[in-house]
Amino acid sequence: xxxxxxxxxxxxxxxxxxxxLECVQDMDHENxxxxxxxxxxxxxxxxxxxxxxxxxxxxxxxxxxxxxEKKERFSLILESASTNQTSMYLCASSLSGQGQExxxxxxxxxxxxx
Amino acid sequence: GENVEQHPSTLSVQEGDSAVIKCTYxxxxxxxxxxxxxxxxxRPQLIIDIRSNVGEKKDQxxxxxxxxxxxxxxLHITETQPEDSAVYFCAASRFxxxxxxxxxxxxxxxxx
Numbered sequence: 001x002x003x004x005x006x007x008x009x010x011x012x013x014x015x016x017x018x019x020x021l022e023c024v025q026d027m028d029h030e031n032x033x034x035x036x037x038x039x040x041x042x043x044x045x046x047x048x049x050x051x052x053x054x055x056x057x058x059x060x061x062x063x064x065x066x067x068x069e070k071k072e073r074f075s076l077i078l079e080s081a082s083t084n085q086t087s088m089y090l091c092a093s094s095l096s097g098q099g100q101e102x103x104x105x106x107x108x109x110x111x112x113x114x
Numbered sequence: 115g116e117n118v119e120q121h122p123s124t125l126s127v128q129e130g131d132s133a134v135i136k137c138t139y140x141x142x143x144x145x146x147x148x149x150x151x152x153x154x155x156x157r158p159q160l161i162i163d164i165r166s167n168v169g170e171k172k173d174q175x176x177x178x179x180x181x182x183x184x185x186x187x188x189l190h191i192t193e194t195q196p197e198d199s200a201v202y203f204c205a206a207s208r209f210x211x212x213x214x215x216x217x218x219x220x221x222x223x224x225x226x
Contacts, residue, residue, distance in 0.1 A: 004157075031212045040123065042203060042218035043158070050212055058213070059115070090157070098209050101146055105157040 003027070004106040006091055011111045019078040021109050023091030030096040032074035033103065034058075034066060037088040049074055050096065081113045116141040118206050120217030127194055128225050135220045137204035138186040144206040147180060147187045148214070152201045161202075162189070191222075199224045 007022035023032065033048040035058075045058030047066040055066050063085060067075045074093075078085055088110050092103040117140040127133045139147075148163035164171045164178045164187065171178050175194075180187040191198055201221050205214040 033213075035216075040218060042120070043216040045213060045215075048213060059215075094212065096212065101148065101163070101207060101212070101214070102160050103214060105159070107157050 004091060004093055004104050006089075006106040006109050008109050009107060011109055013078075013081050013111065013113050015082060015113060017078075017081050017113075019081050019111065019113075021076040021078075021089055021091075021111070023074045023076070023093075023106055024072055025093040025104070026072065027093070027095075027104070028071065029093035029104075030071075031094045032068065033092040033094075034064075034074065034076045035090045035092065036060070037090055037108070043090065046076065081111075083113050085111065086113045087111060116144060116206055116208075116215040118204060118215050118217040120204050120220060122220060123218065124221045124223070126223045126225055129194055129196065131194055133191045133194055133198070133222055135189045135202055135204070135222070136186060137188070137206075137217050138184075139206040139215075140185070141206070141208065142182075142185065143208045145209055146207045147178070148205050149176075149178060149189050150203045150205065150216075152203065152219075154200070158203060194224045196224050196226060198222060 004025045034046040035043045049055045049068040065077045090108045091106040094103045120137045145166035150158040151161045152158040177190045201219045204217040
């Protein structure tokens with residue numbers, strides 16, 4: 001059974017703080033993704049990674065960066081948190097290749113920036 | 115890039131009736147179309163998917179249809195039950211591209 005975990009369920013930060021969100025998967029998946037979920041906007045891709053140290057921008061990368069030093073771990077970094085980054089952040093992972101597209105999601109981190 | 119539109123944004127149906135959610139996509143090269151269900155407070159989970167070489171796929175009470183010419187696909191839930199209440203997301207991707215582009219979601223409420 002695939003397990004994707006995220007470091008925090010709830011987080012409260014101040015404007016300007018540097019914020020780290022961690023995601024770990026235990027199924028040796030090549031691909032990992034970070035989304036933010038906002039009401040009426042669905043799931044929007046921030047960044048994804050298809051291999052260690054590899055990253056690609058998604059649809060809304062501004063204000064975010066990522067790090068993937070180990071295959072099982074993918075970190076999302078808010079360099080200087082702003083109130084418009086208050087949101088639910090979801091991590092996901094998947095295998096590579098046709099027939100393996102299923103993404104397995106973590107439980108989410110609800111971030112509030114004050 | 116791909117753009118996926120999903121309708122309606124909210125849907126209420128009587129228990130036992132059918133529900134239909136529709137999505138359109140813009141990239142004619144897209145060939146994989148999954149549907150995810152997110153129950154309240156839970157993570158999204160895949161419930162069914164379809165590839166472009168198939169026009170319809172069924173799994174018990176749920177089915178997905180695909181019209182490649184019109185670039186739209188739909189989720190059909192029959193004999194709805196209270197546990198079907200959730201937010202449903204459609205998505206699209208093309209082979210070789212690991213990204214999924216999601217629709218904006220449909221909140222389905224089953225009225226007992």
